[in-house]
Amino acid sequence: MKSEKYSTLFLFALLLAVSSQPITAQRRGGGQRPGGGINRQPMHGGATERTRPNINNNNINNRDIDRNRNINNASRNSNNTNISGNTVNVNVDRSHDVNVVNNRNTVVQRNNIATYRRPPYVYGGARYYCYHPYVYHPYRPYYWGPAWHPWGFFVAALTVTAIVVTIENEKYHYDQGVWYAQSGGGYTVVQAPVGGTVTTIPSNSQTTVVNNVTNYYYGGAYYQKDGTTYKVVPPPAGAVVENLPEGGEEVKVGDQTYVKIGETYYQPVQVDGKNKYEVVQVESEKS
Known part of the structure; x- marks a missing residue:
């Protein structure tokens, strides 16, 4: 009986010794614990350093790429947006643009x-002929009032006072001195338009007499009376007027x-102490 008892104890002790060997080796070897825990790496002086577990860097890289794309897109958008206020691009409606012919009544009556008692310039x-001496003064376009508009001005509709005037199969509308x-x-x-005939012209038109012929001047246009009507004529050479409309330009001739x-040239002059043309x-x- 005693021998069997001793045999059982011996086997138990042997099994206990064998099973404890791998645990001790695993602890002393510093191997990684299962479950992705923190590793302890050896350091100088026998100390250990904690290191983070391995993380998939693809997610971080993808996030960085997406962030860079967003920044680049935002930069492009800001470059395409004009925020300086200095230059603004707008869509301009050009449907009302027309080629305005300004030489219909600019062929001068010679x-x-x-x-001419004065020699020409x-x-x-x-050769440039004038009755009056040249006296320069700057060109300042004149405004004839709210009913008058400069050449090239566009209106969507006319007033009920406008009339239709046909000249050489071309139709015009006339209203208060404006064509x-x-x-x-x-x-x-x-x-x-030269040849256009109307029954009335603005009351504040100016008269200018050339070769004993009275011309009526308003808004850059010249009229001569024919019975009870007024007919548009070309600018008569030698006519002196006080004001010129918009649409002119100063040109240097010598x-x-x-x-x-x-095609009409106006010389700046002085008559009775007043600047005229x-x-x-x-x-x-x-010739």
Whole structure:
């Protein structure tokens, strides 16, 4: 009995010794614990360092790429947006633009050169005739009032006082000294067409007499009375007017500066101490 008892105890002790060997080796070997725990790496002096478990860097890289894409997109959008306020691009409706012919009444009515007592100003192969001496003053376009509009001005509709005037199969509309041509769903102001005849002109028109003929001037247009009507005529050479409309430009001819409207040259002059303009007669030196 005693021998069996001792044999059982011996086997139990042997099993206990064998089973304890791998646990001790695992603890002493510093191997990684199952379950993804924190590793302890050896350091100088026998200490250990805690290290984080391995993490999949693909997710971090993807997030960085997405963030960079968003930043780049935002940068592009901000570059395409004009926030400076200095230049603004807008869609301009050009449907009402028309080519306004400003030379219908700018072919000057010529005078007999013998009537000019002053020698002409000669420059660039042309002679510029005027009755009055040249006195420069700057060109300032004149405004004739709320019923008047400059050439090229567009209106969507006309007032009930407008009348239709047909000249050489072309239809115009006339209203209070202003001439219109239909265009772009509305009406555009044009120069008074030569030959156009109306029964009334604005009461504040100016009179200018050339060769004993009285001309009525308003808004850049010249009229001569024919019975009970007024007929548009070209600018008569030698006519002196106080004001010029918009649409002119100062042009340098040698030492003198003229105001050119269409093909008509106006010389700045002084009459009775007032700044005025005289219609110039331009002749080629070859003529």
